[in-house]
Amino acid sequence: MTQKTENIAYTDVVCQPAEKTFTAISSIASGETVIIDFDETLFLHNSTEEYLNSLQPRFLGALLLFALSFLKPWNWLMPKPYRGEVSRDWFRVILATILFPWTPFLWQRKAKKYSLDWCNKSLFSALASMTESPIIIASNGFEFIIAPVIQHWDLPVDQVIACRFWRGVSDRFTGKLALVTDALGQDTLKNALVITDSEDDLPLLRSVGKPCLTRWPEARYRRAMGDIYFPFFYTEKVKQLNRNYLTKVILAEDLVFLILCTSWLSPNPVLHGISMAFLMTAFWCVYEVGYMENDLVAEQLESTPTLAQTYLDNKDRINLIQPWYWAVLFSIPGVLLLQAAQFPLAWSLKPLVESFQNLDWLAAIADTAKWMAFLLLVRFTFWVYNYVNKPTRIWLYPLLQVYKCFGFLVLATTNLIGSMFFAAQTLSRWICYFVYRYSKGSWYKVGQILRCVIFALLVVAVAFGLNDFSLLASWQLGVIFTYVVIKSIREMKLVIKDFGLINDPSKS
Secondary structure, three states: OOOOOOOOEEOOEEEOOHHHHHHHHHOOOOOOOEEEOOEOOOEOOOHHHHHHHOOOOHHHHHHHHHHHHHHOHHHOOOOHHHOOHHHHHHHHHHHHHHHOOOHHHHHHHHHHHHHHHOEOHHHHHHHHOOOOOOEEEEEEEEHHHHHHHHOOOOOOOOEEEEEOOOOHHHHHHHOHHHHHHHHHOHHHHHOOEEEEOOHHHHHHHOOOOEEEEOOOOOOOOOOOOOOOOOOOHHHHHHHOOOOOHHHHHHHHHHHHHHHHHOHHHOOOHHHHHHHHHHHHHHHHHHHHHHHHHHHHHHHHHOOOOOOOHHHHHHHHHOOOOHHHHHHHHHHHHHHHHHHHOOOOOOOOHHHHHHHHHOOOHHHHHHHHHHHHHHHHHHHHHHHHHHHOOHHHHHHHHHHHHHHHHHHHHHOOOOOHHHHHHHHHHHHHHHHHHHHHHHHOOOOOOOHHHHHHHHHHHHHHHHHHHHOOHHHHHOHHHHHHHHHHHHHHHHHHHHHHHOOOOOOOHHHO
């Protein structure tokens, strides 16, 4: 992410352009110390992220960092004073280095190239005139990562003050000011020149005679493994941030209801349910492409786009091709398991193996082709949705919701109860979106209640229309409707609070 040079006041320290920093360097007296930050200052990238980006095998390294970003063990495994951002990078670096012990050796080779490509040449030129002033690098990064880069520079660095490997978390907790003071002493700091790009260094800047807070236009922040896609990351961490969308909606609603409406009818509901989980994941890999494209189109074409900061922070992760690899990867076992689920439930290994041996491979290939054609249709519809205006989107939105439930009937089958529920699911979500668009406000959180009411109305209407009330005694209907009601309890409580008489001013 590019950082722009600008004048921003931070209490008593001003973020100044590079020219003023060069002037400060040229005016420093002989013997006065120059203290320079490393990341995004002397080194125009973030050394910690680049080190983690060098993990090999790359996919396994990305999987580790992806898992850590979800679990955030630094928030619950560390002692209280060290929880949060203070220990995040240390935890990631320590664990990655232990699990991939060859990484420091690989980093030695990469560091040589990076030292040439990403050094701050303009700052180097300004420092070249200094011959009698000590140059100190002070960083919140890690010494074992920084040292291999510095050794390839023709820059007389007298000392590196950075976080140690095993004690890095305590070094970060102590803070750069305390580390520098311990290493150099108060008297040295009083007349020192400090150059940094980070407002996190304000305590240090306020403690020196010549503070220089400068953002370098050439600096880039590149997230480790940011170019590797993982299913659900964009949905969970960008599009639906802080909503636990994966667990609360995709798993607890879309997948559970899909299983209740289709796998319930299968002779092997266990295998069928597992196959639905694979196919649901494949579906969401493609659906996420639409989410990514939606934000890209908004940024490029909309006059006043509504873009979350999470989009700007994770824009480098957007990849419209890799999700298709994952979709194929999950689709194949999903289709094969669905074929195997045609045979009765087997609780022992032998019948299970036999069910796979008896697969109709031609039918499996045909089903895979049908499924991939459906995913292409989903992608095309979402592409059209992204490029039409908002009033037009209102009428395409229900089609996208149809795909989330009825779309799986390309391969699976359901019954009357399942069809009615899918219709209730689609209509409830469309109504909420319809109101959201026309009210031009926030989402009204009544989707769960709407689904419950619409489903009940459809069931009763069909029972009366067919004059067959045996439908109401179905175990499948009972389980689905019970779960629908449970999911809507929270919204029901909020709605009931608003109930009252017309002359009650608190309820008007």
